[in-house]
Amino acid sequence: MNTLNKAQRAEAVLFFDEEGSVIKEMLYHEFEALLDAFFALPQFAQRRVRLAYVTIDLQLCIRSGVFFYLDFTRTGAADPNWNIPLREMAERAGRGPDLGAGPIRLACRSQCPISWHQPSLWDPELVAGRNDLIELRECIKRNQLGLARTEAVVDEVKPEQLHMAEEHQWYVQEPSASTVHVDLANLEQEHQAKMDHLVRQQRLRILALTRKHEEELVQLKQEAEHLQTALAEQERMNGMLMKKLEQEASQYRSTRNELTQQLRALEKNSEYKLEAFKIQFEAEQQARIETAVADYKEQLAIREVELAYREELDSQLEEELEQLKAKCARLEAGSSSKLLERMADSGVIFVTYQPGAGHMTLSRADVMRFVESPLAYTAMHCRVTQPHYEQWLSHYKHPVCQRALPGGMPCSKPLQRVDSPRQFIRGESDCCLQHQTAAFLKNQAG
Numbered sequence: 001m002n003t004l005n006k007a008q009r010a011e012a013v014l015f016f017d018e019e020g021s022v023i024k025e026m027l028y029h030e031f032e033a034l035l036d037a038f039f040a041l042p043q044f045a046q047r048r049v050r051l052a053y054v055t056i057d058l059q060l061c062i063r064s065g066v067f068f069y070l071d072f073t074r075t076g077a078a079d080p081n082w083n084i085p086l087r088e089m090a091e092r093a094g095r096g097p098d099l100g101a102g103p104i105r106l107a108c109r110s111q112c113p114i115s116w117h118q119p120s121l122w123d124p125e126l127v128a129g130r131n132d133l134i135e136l137r138e139c140i141k142r143n144q145l146g147l148a149r150t151e152a153v154v155d156e157v158k159p160e161q162l163h164m165a166e167e168h169q170w171y172v173q174e175p176s177a178s179t180v181h182v183d184l185a186n187l188e189q190e191h192q193a194k195m196d197h198l199v200r201q202q203r204l205r206i207l208a209l210t211r212k213h214e215e216e217l218v219q220l221k222q223e224a225e226h227l228q229t230a231l232a233e234q235e236r237m238n239g240m241l242m243k244k245l246e247q248e249a250s251q252y253r254s255t256r257n258e259l260t261q262q263l264r265a266l267e268k269n270s271e272y273k274l275e276a277f278k279i280q281f282e283a284e285q286q287a288r289i290e291t292a293v294a295d296y297k298e299q300l301a302i303r304e305v306e307l308a309y310r311e312e313l314d315s316q317l318e319e320e321l322e323q324l325k326a327k328c329a330r331l332e333a334g335s336s337s338k339l340l341e342r343m344a345d346s347g348v349i350f351v352t353y354q355p356g357a358g359h360m361t362l363s364r365a366d367v368m369r370f371v372e373s374p375l376a377y378t379a380m381h382c383r384v385t386q387p388h389y390e391q392w393l394s395h396y397k398h399p400v401c402q403r404a405l406p407g408g409m410p411c412s413k414p415l416q417r418v419d420s421p422r423q424f425i426r427g428e429s430d431c432c433l434q435h436q437t438a439a440f441l442k443n444q445a446g
Contacts, residue, residue, distance in 0.1 A: 061101035
């Protein structure tokens with residue numbers, strides 16, 4: 001790239017969103033001002049944004065591009081540690097696609113001319129429906145940055161006007177001084193136009209900053225005046241409060257002196273009154289105590305009389321109750337005996353069924369014994385003791401293992417029921433085989 005072509009190219013930086021659309025454009029010198037913290041972009045605060053640096057010729061065609069990342073701080077300022085040499089990377093970039101003026105120079109993550117800057121670059125999308133290079137080309141064509149544009153002039157030459165030059169004329173002649181002068185004049189004019197445009201932009205920027213500074217200054221002055229007014233008002237109120245406090249303190253001191261004098265006078269008078277009140281209170285208290293003691297003694301005497309009467313009445317009632325019980329027993333015995341005798345004389349046979357004994361025919365004398373204790377009578381009939389019969393009866397009604405498990409719960413395994421009390425052996429008939437074996441081994445060890 002020669003010096004003349006470099007001078008004819010503009011530099012711009014474009015911002016991409018996540019969908020691949022260009023959302024902001026600025027000239028390279030504006031981007032340098034952003035890096036130097038002359039202004040911030042709050043809309044990009046705390047974000048990593050994808051940017052593209054491009055060089056543009058006079059026909060608004062992209063000639064080179066560098067696709068890089070830029071981080072923004074919480075205030076929207078550019079990362080102060082960012083240091084990618086965009087111009088150098090554009091110069092050293094490899095060949096890319098043709099965007100209208102021949103293959104461009106392209107620097108991206110997959111084609112990075114300076115390897116240590118590769119993590120700071122990104123690859124443009126080149127798929128159908130989302131082509132970041134096409135988006136760049138169309139955005140530059142819209143020329144929202146107001147770049148100077150000139151159309152390429154190509155003189156048409158008719159075929160009949162073409163002639164074969166002599167061999168000694170095949171080499172390109174050096175441009176004449178007038179042609180170079182015209183080109184330099186055009187370049188100077190274009191450069192001057194660009195400088196004027198930049199100067200206007202900088203003046204507008206300075207004017208905007210000046211206005212913003214003036215507005216902030218006016219606002220600060222208003223705030224200072226407001227604070228000064230508030231301070232004066234606060235000082236005035238503090239003065240009034242101090243005066244009021246001094247008046248109240250003086251009034252409090254005088255009131256305290258008066259109350260102190262009154263208290264001393266009351267203390268002198270109250271000493272005599274207190275002694276009199278004390279004597280009167282002790283006398284009244286002693287009278288109340290004596291009256292209460294007399295009342296309690298009278299109530300206690302009445303209670304003692306009532307208690308003696310109740311004890312005498314209780315003893316009489318107990319004697320009458322014993323007499324009634326004996327009378328009832330005699331009547332019951334006589335009536336039961338007579339009733340059984342009458343039933344036996346009438347041919348009534350007394351038969352009962354009890355587990356383990358089966359059907360038993362009771363005589364008149366046995367009926368009374370059976371009624372008094374059915375279990376004892378049945379155990380005697382089966383020729384076993386009453387506790388033995390009761391244990392067998394529990395087994396007969398619920399034939400399960402009665403031994404306890406380690407957790408304290410009964411084993412409760414179903415057993416074969418023993419139908420005869422005399423055949424029932426405690427510790428064997430009411431235990432499962434496992435607990436019988438354990439008991440046997442324990443006895444052997446003992």
